[in-house]
Amino acid sequence: MAITIKDVARESGVNISTVSRALNNGYGVNPQTRDLVVSVASRLNYRPNRVARGLVTGRSHSMALVVSDIRNPFFAEVARGAADAARTDNCDLILCNSDLDPVRQMEYVKSLLEKRVDGILMNSVSPLSAEDQAELVECGVPIVLLNRSAASKAFSTVSADNEAGGVLAAQHLLKLGHRKIAHVTGPRQHGNLSDRTRGFVQTLEDAPRPVTPIVLHGPFNFEGGRDLSARLLAEHPETTAIFAANDVMAFGAVRTALDRGLRIPEDLSLIGFDNIEFSSIIHPPLTTIHQPKYEMGQAAVEILLRLARDKTRRTPESRVLGVELIERQSCGRRS
Amino acid sequence: MAITIKDVARESGVNISTVSRALNNGYGVNPQTRDLVVSVASRLNYRPNRVARGLVTGRSHSMALVVSDIRNPFFAEVARGAADAARTDNCDLILCNSDLDPVRQMEYVKSLLEKRVDGILMNSVSPLSAEDQAELVECGVPIVLLNRSAASKAFSTVSADNEAGGVLAAQHLLKLGHRKIAHVTGPRQHGNLSDRTRGFVQTLEDAPRPVTPIVLHGPFNFEGGRDLSARLLAEHPETTAIFAANDVMAFGAVRTALDRGLRIPEDLSLIGFDNIEFSSIIHPPLTTIHQPKYEMGQAAVEILLRLARDKTRRTPESRVLGVELIERQSCGRRS
DNA sequence: TTCATAATTGGAAACGTTTGCGACTATTTT
DNA sequence: AAAATAGTCGCAAACGTTTCCAATTATGAA
Incomplete structure (x- = not known):
């Protein structure tokens, strides 16, 4: 014993x-x-024995991270930031994968509540029913949502400045002289994606010589990027630049370009979003909008930690972190 | 309340x-x-209240995963398998990143012991001192090591059949008619890497027309793959095939090939190890040895779960999982 | 020296469960 | 009809801490 x-x-x-x-x-x-x-x-x-201590103090010194899938490099980076931040307060991080399945997500949350976690960092609540969401805000444990600034005011949020990212991408393409511009992105209802799209489209339309981009919606993954850009280039071969809503979709566009014998960036310029590690490894290294993923995870647990300490006034807190243009070699100049 | x-x-x-x-x-x-x-x-x-229950039952219903860095896609996949397996028993998974720092790793372990986790799945104990390792085997909580079959018999282990993977890679290259073969791999003392190397070299040397490959050791990452293969091709431009000890090193070799104007697979064949997701995304899609990463995570927590239940006879259990050749388009035929 | 005060310590309750044991009731057996 | 048995249920201890409160002792002031 x-x-x-x-x-x-x-x-x-x-x-x-x-x-x-x-x-x-x-x-x-x-x-x-x-x-x-x-x-x-x-x-x-x-x-x-920390569980005995937790019983009397009411704090378990653990946080939970509920993401759709840790294999998504974006979430892996967030997780690392969150885990490191948690460690500074001797908390540890429980990892849950929901696959965005509402049932699984609620199961996890309930299990976490039974464990009396001090806070939950969640990918998304959008697939949840209104009752489930209400239960979450009522349950008493601090929750912060990731990249869901548009969500209910009842939750704290941490997100990247998606709209500014769209603006940056548009400005970059404009500066390089592009006029035939397209945007491939995920499903229409996706909150932070539409922020990116809005910033991008708006900037192009507000330019001195306005441009109206073609916008295509599809699956938010490699295949989506590949297929959408294939359709795009078939219908609009004059396109000189594509802004993809994330890097993996951009990789799909790279594949399509290669398949069609197009050179990057000579024939087609590509710009992504996220700046995952493989963006610098792929050929050509991808120009992209950097999201501070690690810092987002960090910021989220910092908020959670604060909320866990002040059991009194628990006013939700929201932070939006800046993004940055990373110039690599997938964008070229057009006269 | x-x-x-x-x-x-x-x-x-x-x-x-x-x-x-x-x-x-x-x-x-x-x-x-x-x-x-x-x-x-x-x-x-x-x-x-699960912490109250845990206090009396002695089981916390949580497992821990201690890896060097969750951002490594290999570990992300293992983590996903482990988390899913844990969920079937209503356990949850605590994520810890050690960066292979012995101090941090022991800190984590001690903290986990205080939390009375039911088991620990660990990346490696090799950076740990002998006393620390002894403390681990003595601490009473089940531990399974990942891909460290050579480690102390006191621990359970789950690993891929690394040697068989090396054999598979060699056979494939031989079958395609290659005679000038090289192998780029990580540091010399790395246990499971030397298994891969051994299987590879042995198979080449035991072939009907024996081949002696060039073997280069270096950093186990993209830069390592890039620099090692650059040196290799500078000194031995006649090389027609490279076996990289993991996919990311192979990506580095791809970069070098591109830089030198070599076409893959026409001028140079490449084969990797791991089969991470980006192997199929990169151009050309990488031929590689698939490690059952998800299943390894799964198998590990299954062992842990069994060990947690039988508090009596806790004999360490070891499992080695099969690997598989994934043929894609980075290897070509030589006459 | 005496009293007030501060510092140190022990006792015990509390946190929310599980679980062994005994008591009571209902059912069956002889 | 009495005895044995099975089925329910309550009581209380236990798990390992923290923390409030009271008791004791040491310290300083008058």
């Missing part, structure tokens, strides 16, 4: 309450007995 | 022990009162 606070108390000839005080804050206990207790504890190799 | 078993007991007019029995196994309690209790519990929206 593991050794407990009682063993330490017996061995040092004091009461367990003294042991507890000596080992925790150390305040209000005689330095001598404190030293004694500490030495006995380390000699016995005592490790406090 | 959250509502507890006492509230349910009071509301249904029975003792808390009856509530507990009714809600758990349900055995030994009158079907009528059972139904009553269940309905009251759901009406009050009662959620059992």
Whole structure:
């Protein structure tokens, strides 16, 4: 059996309450007995039982991260930021994959509530029914949503400045002299994607010499990028630049370009969004809009930590983090 | 405050022990009162406090995954498999990133022990000192190591059949008629890498017309693959095929080939190891040895789960999972 | 020296469960 | 009809902490 606070108390000839005080804050206990207790504890190799502590303090010192799939490099990066931030407060991070399945997501949340997690960082609540969402805001545990700034005001949110990213992409293409511009993106109802699209389209239309881009919606993945850009180039071969709503869709566009014998960036310019690691590895290295993924995870648990401490006034907090244009070699100049 | 078993007991007019029995196994309690209790519990929206339960049962229903970095796609896939397997037993998965730093790794482990996790799935113990390793085997919590079959017999292990993967790669290249073959891999002391190397080299040397490959060691990442193959091709331009010890190194070799104006697979054949998602996305799609990453994560927590249940005879268990050649378009025929 | 005060410690309740044991009732057996 | 048995259920201890409160001791001021 593991050794407990009682063993330490017996061995040092004091009461367990003294042991507890000596080992925790150390305040209000005689330095001598404190030293004694500490030495006995380390000699016995005592490790406090954190679940017992959690029972009385009400804090479990764990956070949860509910994403659609950790295999998505975007979420992996967020997870790393979140885990590192949690570690600074001795919290650990529970990983849940929902595949955006509402049932699974609620199952996870309920299980997490039973575990009394101190906070939950969630990918999305949009697939959830209104009742489920209401239950989430009522359940009492702090929740922050990722990249869902448009969602209910009841939740805290952390997101990248998606609209600004769209603007950056448009400006870059404009500056390079492009006039035949297209945009391939995910499903229409996708909140932060439409922010990107809005910033992009608006900027093109507000330009001194306005451009109206072609916008295509489809699956938010490699195949979507590949197929959408194939359709696009078949119908509009005059297109000189494509802005993809994320890097993986851009990779799909690269594949299509290669299949059609187009050179990048000579024949076709490509710009992505996310700046995942493989954007710099692929050929040609992809010009893209950098999202501060690691920092988003970090910021999210910082908010969660704050909310967990102030059990009183828990006003939701929202942060939007800046994005950045990363120029690599997939965009070329047009006269 | 959250509502507890006492509230349910009071509301249904029975003792808390009856509530507990009714809600758990349900055995030994009158079907009528059972139904009553269940309905009251759901009406009050009662959620059992799992930390209180954990305190008495001694099981926390959580597992931990300690990897070097979740951003490595290999580990992300393992994590997904582990999380899914854990979910089947209502366990959840705590994610820890060690960066292979021994200090951080031990900190994490100690923290996990305090949390009374039911098991730990670990990337590696090799950076740990002998005392630390001894402490791990002594601590009483089941541990399974990933891809470290050569490690101490005291731990359970799950690994891919690395040697067979090396054999497969060699056979494939031989079959395509290659005679000038090289192998770029990670640092020399890396256990499972040397398994791959051994299988590869042995097979080439044992062939009817034996081949002695050039073997280069370097950093186990993109830059390593890029630089090693650059050096290789500078010194041995006659090389027609390279086996990289993982896909990311292979991507580095692709970059080098492109830089030198070599076509893949016409001028240079490439074969990787891992079969991460981007292997099929990159151009040309990479021929590689598939590791069952998801299944490895799954198998690991299955072992952990079994070990957690049988607190008695805890004999370490080892499983090695098969690998598979995935033929894509980065390897060509030589006459 | 005496009293007030501060510092240190112990006792015990509490956190929310599970579970062994005994008591009581209903059912069956002889 | 009495005894044995099975089915229900309540009581209370236990899990390992933290923390409030009271008790004791040491310290300083008057």
